[in-house]
Amino acid sequence: AAVSRSRKSISDLMDIRPDYANLQTEGGTVKVSPDEVKAGDVIIxxxxEKVPLDGKVRAGKSLVDTSALTGESVPREAAPGAEVLSGFVNKNGVLEVEVDKEYSESTVSKILDLVQNASSRKAKTENFITKFAKYYTPFVVIVALLLAFVPPLIISGAMLSDWVYRALVFLVISCPCALVVSIPLGFFGGIGAASKAGILVKGGNYLEALNDVKYAVFDKTGTLTKGEFAVVKLSPAGPVKEDELLEYAALAEHFSGHPIAESIRVAYGKEVQADRIKDYSETAGFGVRAVVDGAVILAGNAKLMKKAGIQYQEEGEIGTVVYVAAGDTFIGSIVIADEIKEDAKRAISALKKVGIKKTVMLTGDAKESGAAVGAELSIDEVHAELLPQHKVDRIEEFDKQKLPKEKLLFAGDGINDTPVLARADIGVAMGGLGSDAAVEAADIVIMTDQPSKIAEAINIAKRTRTIVWQNIIFALGVKGVFLILGAFGIATMWEAVFSDVGVTLLAVLNAMRVLKVKEM
Incomplete structure (x- = not known):
């Protein structure tokens, strides 16, 4: 019961399962179950609404939120010819989608299936007590019976009562209380110590398994990075200053609902005077145009600058770049990117110190973004532009590379990470901002969202194992000595009680040391 874990049913993932599809028929649009839609049908x-099935956009333009599948925070543009996957969320426009896969073959269906099946393939950590008791208990009972009845039969003058007493002393000494009480208590102490540090470990077997972790695999967005887009660089051009560039951009983006516009407004931090803005228009895939104080302000990507015939200075920084022009003059660029968590670098170096052989990052983000974060954090391998099923494939590859006793740990935070969390030997979820499904699928939850806590959890696990093995060796050593003394009639029932109850109390006191944790 101490090491078993209860999981909620797969219904925790239902927030990515679409409830219905708007099927286009000759008589108009009909709301049907996604299971009823066939390849070649057209849906609205x-x-x-969530995109219910995989397909290609036939008509319409919109921004789609792909974060549930890819973990990427910035919405993508969906235009005719673009591929959309089930689980995407349509943000603003109406899309006409031609379905190319039935629901059973769709991305969302595959994710749900992966989670259902992944847990059954997880490595099970063997429980020492169960294995030990299987042989130890029948062995000592048989020895005690032989000790009570064989000597009186073969030794002349031997009293049955004396040998029964010796056998009872032997049984009391052999009682494995010290092991049965102190070992689970050691693991509970380790779990308690971890919880003090903001780490929720869902069972003693996961704490034990942390000792053998040699591969640490991370999701990027929300795990190593904050998952929130913010202005990271202002590059004004000409006589324009940084605060002026940001003010013009905030005014131009005032009416936009795009997350990029929101991050610019947050960075500006002041109230925008809307009466200064006239003639606002937004072009999907390009940017915005607004007349501010009588001057035309353009804010958008490089395509917008080229379309307007404005000479601009290309930004080399990794991230989403917003170029800003006033009139026909380029006045600067703003780089918006997902910020790396403060302790992410410390987390990777700490993991290498505790014996991790390889650190890997798997992300649904663009290759450039993934490579930049990987380089900054000194991560050994980076794999980008992955869907959830591809992440599971990568985990399977690493699983084949590791030695039989080695364990693989995966840390993630989103619904898209759930299949991988379930498949890894140890799944770690970021609990503060992570999705409910990820928290449920994980074996360990970091309540503070700090990746450096993983190395701290490994240190707690190593300390717990040391103390547990101290108790095992101490208990078995003392019992071994007293069992021999008891068998020869030297040890009385008093010594037997000490070797049982006394050793148990000492082992319990030693196990309580686990609760004392030094912060990293």
Missing amino acids: VKPG
Whole structure:
């Protein structure tokens, strides 16, 4: 019961399963179950709805939120010819999608299936007590019976009562209380110590398994990075200053609902005077145009600058770049990117110190973004532009590379990470901002969202194992000595009680040392 873990049913993932599809028929649009839609059918996806099946956009333009599948925070543009996957959320426009896969073959269906099946393939940590008791208990009972009845039969003058007494002393000494009480208590102490540090370990077997972790695999967005886009660089051009560039951009983006526009407004931090803005228009895939104080302000990507015939200075920084022009003059660029968590670098170096052989990052983000984060954090391998099923494939590859006793740990935070969390030997979820499904699928939850806590959890696990083995060796050593003394009639029932109850109390006191944790 101490090491078993209860999971909620797969219904925790239902927030990515679409409830219905708007099927286009000759008589109009009909709301049907996604299971009823066939390949080649056309469905309508309205603003705010989930895309129910995989397909290609036939008509309409919109931004789609892909974060549930890819972990990427910035919405993608969906235009005619673009591929959309089930689980995406349509943000603003109406999309007409031609379905190319039935629901059973769709991305969302595959994710749900992966989670259902992944847990059954997880490595099980063997429980020492169960294995030990299987042989130890029948062995000592048989020895005690032989000790009570064989000597009186073969030794002349031997009293049955004396040998029964010796056998009872032997049984009391052999009682494995010290092991049965102190070993689970050691693991509970380790779990308690971890919880003090903001780490929720769901069972003693996962704490034990942390000792053998040699591969640490991470999701990027929300795990190593904050998952929130923010202005990271302002590059004004000409006589324009940084605060002026940001003010013009904030005014131009004032009416936009795009997350990029929101991050610019947050960085500006002041109230925008809307009466200064006239003639606002937004072009999907390009950017915005607004007349501010009588001057035309353009804010958008490089395509917008080229379309307007404005000479601009290309930004080399990794991230989403917003170029800003006033009139026909380029006045600067703003780089918006997902910020790396403060302790992410410390987390990777700490893991290498505790004996991790390889650190890997798997992300649904673009290769450039993934490579930049990987380089900054000194991660050994980076694999980008992955869907959830591809992440599971990568985990399977690493699983084949590791030695039989080695364990693989995966840390993630989103619904898209759930299949991988379930498949890894040890799944670690970021609990503060992570999705409910990820928290449920994980074996360990970091409540503070700090990746450096993983190395701290490994240190707690190593300390717990040391103390548990101290108790095992101490208990078996003392019992071994007293069992021999008891068999020869030297040890009385008093010594037997000490070797049982006394050793148990000493082992319990030693196990309580686990609770004292030094912060990293």
